[in-house]
Amino acid sequence: MAMVVKDNNGQGFLEKIYIPEIIRGLLVTSRHFFKNLFNIKQVPTIYYPEERTEVKWGLSPRWRGRHRLTRKDDGMPRCTACMLCATACPSHCIYIEPTESADPAVEKYPAVFMIDELRCVFCGLCVEACPCDAIRMDSGIYSLTEYSRANFLYEKDVLMATERGYKD
Amino acid sequence: MILDALIILIKLALVLGMIMNLAGLLTWAERKQSALMQDRIGPNRANIFGFTFYGLLHPIADGIKLITKEDFIPARANKAIHSLAPAVAMFPALVTYAVIPFGDILRVGGREINLQVADLSVGIIFIFSIASLAIYGVMLGGWSSHNNYSLLGGLRAAAQMISYEIAMGLSIVGLLMIYGTVELDDLVRQQGYLIGGWLPQWGIVVQPAAFFLFLCAAIAENKRTPFDLPEGESEIIGYFLEYSGMRFGMFFLAEFADIVVASALLTTLFFGGWQIPFLMADGFHLPGGFSLALPHLLVVVLQVAAFGLKVVFFCWFLLLVRWTLPRFRYDQLMRLGWKYLFPLTLANIFITGLIVLALA
Ligand code: SF4
Ligand code: SF4
Numbered sequence: 001m002a003m004v005v006k007d008n009n010g011q012g013f014l015e016k017i018y019i020p021e022i023i024r025g026l027l028v029t030s031r032h033f034f035k036n037l038f039n040i041k042q043v044p045t046i047y048y049p050e051e052r053t054e055v056k057w058g059l060s061p062r063w064r065g066r067h068r069l070t071r072k073d074d075g076m077p078r079c080t081a082c083m084l085c086a087t088a089c090p091s092h093c094i095y096i097e098p099t100e101s102a103d104p105a106v107e108k109y110p111a112v113f114m115i116d117e118l119r120c121v122f123c124g125l126c127v128e129a130c131p132c133d134a135i136r137m138d139s140g141i142y143s144l145t146e147y148s149r150a151n152f153l154y155e156k157d158v159l160m161a162t163e164r165g166y167k168d
Numbered sequence: 169m170i171l172d173a174l175i176i177l178i179k180l181a182l183v184l185g186m187i188m189n190l191a192g193l194l195t196w197a198e199r200k201q202s203a204l205m206q207d208r209i210g211p212n213r214a215n216i217f218g219f220t221f222y223g224l225l226h227p228i229a230d231g232i233k234l235i236t237k238e239d240f241i242p243a244r245a246n247k248a249i250h251s252l253a254p255a256v257a258m259f260p261a262l263v264t265y266a267v268i269p270f271g272d273i274l275r276v277g278g279r280e281i282n283l284q285v286a287d288l289s290v291g292i293i294f295i296f297s298i299a300s301l302a303i304y305g306v307m308l309g310g311w312s313s314h315n316n317y318s319l320l321g322g323l324r325a326a327a328q329m330i331s332y333e334i335a336m337g338l339s340i341v342g343l344l345m346i347y348g349t350v351e352l353d354d355l356v357r358q359q360g361y362l363i364g365g366w367l368p369q370w371g372i373v374v375q376p377a378a379f380f381l382f383l384c385a386a387i388a389e390n391k392r393t394p395f396d397l398p399e400g401e402s403e404i405i406g407y408f409l410e411y412s413g414m415r416f417g418m419f420f421l422a423e424f425a426d427i428v429v430a431s432a433l434l435t436t437l438f439f440g441g442w443q444i445p446f447l448m449a450d451g452f453h454l455p456g457g458f459s460l461a462l463p464h465l466l467v468v469v470l471q472v473a474a475f476g477l478k479v480v481f482f483c484w485f486l487l488l489v490r491w492t493l494p495r496f497r498y499d500q501l502m503r504l505g506w507k508y509l510f511p512l513t514l515a516n517i518f519i520t521g522l523i524v525l526a527l528a
Contacts, residue, residue, distance in 0.1 A: 036204040
């Protein structure tokens with residue numbers, strides 16, 4: 001395929017005397033100015049807290065949001081407290097306390113499952129490590145806001161209460 | 169006597185009110201205009217009971233914020249000069265405005281009121297002498313902070329302003345040669361004459377080259393992009409590095425007041441000041457012989473309005489330039505000032521002289 005490389009690097013005479021190029025630049029910016037002045041609605045800005053991208057465009061299914069723990073049919077966590085996620089986590093922000101389960105079919109489950117979302121780098125390695133599909137990052141929550149650092153330690157009950165955030 | 173003093177006070181209040189309000193409005197206009205130019209929305213959050221007034225409340229919110237902020241003075245700074253510098257920076261912008269005429273002579277009740285705060289016989293020279301004081305605010309601010317970065321910023325500013333002051337002063341010499349006066353009200357009055365009966369004798373018509381040279385030098389004097397190396401707010405930081413609260417705000421406001429002054433000067437020198445084409449003291453006289461008589465008061469109001477509109481237009485234009493062009497490198501800045509603008513202004517004076525001589 002023939003390719004034409006126009007390589008004058010602004011060295012043509014008109015570019016060198018600079019003034020026509022300045023006027024061209026001013027025309028471009030003032031065109032945008034007047035276009036938006038008379039029709040501000042066409043500006044692609046999203047008014048964030050009132051308007052949200054996931055509502056407007058939807059999130060990608062691969063997108064990593066805040067963690068959630070999936071549940072079995074009986075409402076217990078799918079997690080078997082195998083510690084694989086805590087081991088895989090590069091920022092060591094998953095804290096699990098395993099305990100024996102009353103259910104004879106289940107060996108153990110996490111009595112405490114805590115993620116420090118401030119230390120989490122949202123790499124998703126915990127999700128990949130989990131053999132039971134017990135931890136997922138498909139909550140669709142990207143705005144994590146709390147009033148204190150301690151509140152960023154998300155406990156099992158919060159993580160389990162979160163539902164899948166978006167449709168495929 | 170008392171009436172005279174009262175009239176001067178009213179004129180002062182009018183001019184100061186206009187310049188300070190316009191400077192305050194420009195802080196809003198700059199954000200809103202840059203937003204529109206870049207396909208954004210701009211300030212729209214500050215509100216009173218949900219009414220945002222197109223973001224117009226932001227300057228007020230900023231003012232409250234700046235006044236209530238901590239006023240920090242570095243430990244080893246020179247406290248007196250550090251506190252004084254913002255005022256020194258603000259002062260020239262406000263004082264230069266005194267000699268700029270914003271309307272023709274107003275006649276009420278047998279009294280002639282010159283719509284100009286101070287009718288000095290040295291007009292334009294006064295403006296340049298005061299404008300060169302603006303360097304002090306910047307340099308003192310940079311030096312007294314006891315911080316190498318602000319010192320360097322102050323030095324950059326001083327070098328730049330001195331260089332461009334020369335081009336600025338020389339660029340209007342041709343204009344003064346043609347009009348033969350340095351008094352600004354006289355200068356504006358002469359711009360009302362028509363060349364060949366239809367072309368207003370505005371500065372841009374008789375001295376187009378000088379207009380571009382002056383515009384360029386005026387933007388450089390304002391220390392704004394593309395000549396914003398003294399501050400370089402996005403990365404290098406300048407002379408006001410150690411300032412906070414309203415003291416920083418005063419440097420900031422001085423910059424906007426400088427824009428208003430530059431716009432007023434551009435209007436007065438090159439765009440006929442308060443003149444409206446074909447509007448004489450007694451009404452419109454179009455070249456085709458058509459004329460429309462207007463009462464004196466209406467004419468004066470129209471003229472003052474025309475002056476205000478022109479100033480606002482140039483404020484808009486200067487903001488447009490600021491948000492369009494990228495910054496120069498420092499050597500490019502110096503080269504432009506000394507190797508291009510300076511010789512060009514000299515050439516402009518020479519050619520104007522030749523033409524004036526040939527026509528005489
Ligand atoms: S996303 Fe990464 S950093 Fe966050 S908890 Fe999972 S493994 Fe740890
Ligand atoms: S890897 Fe899965 S099953 Fe194992 S502890 Fe983590 S969440 Fe629970």
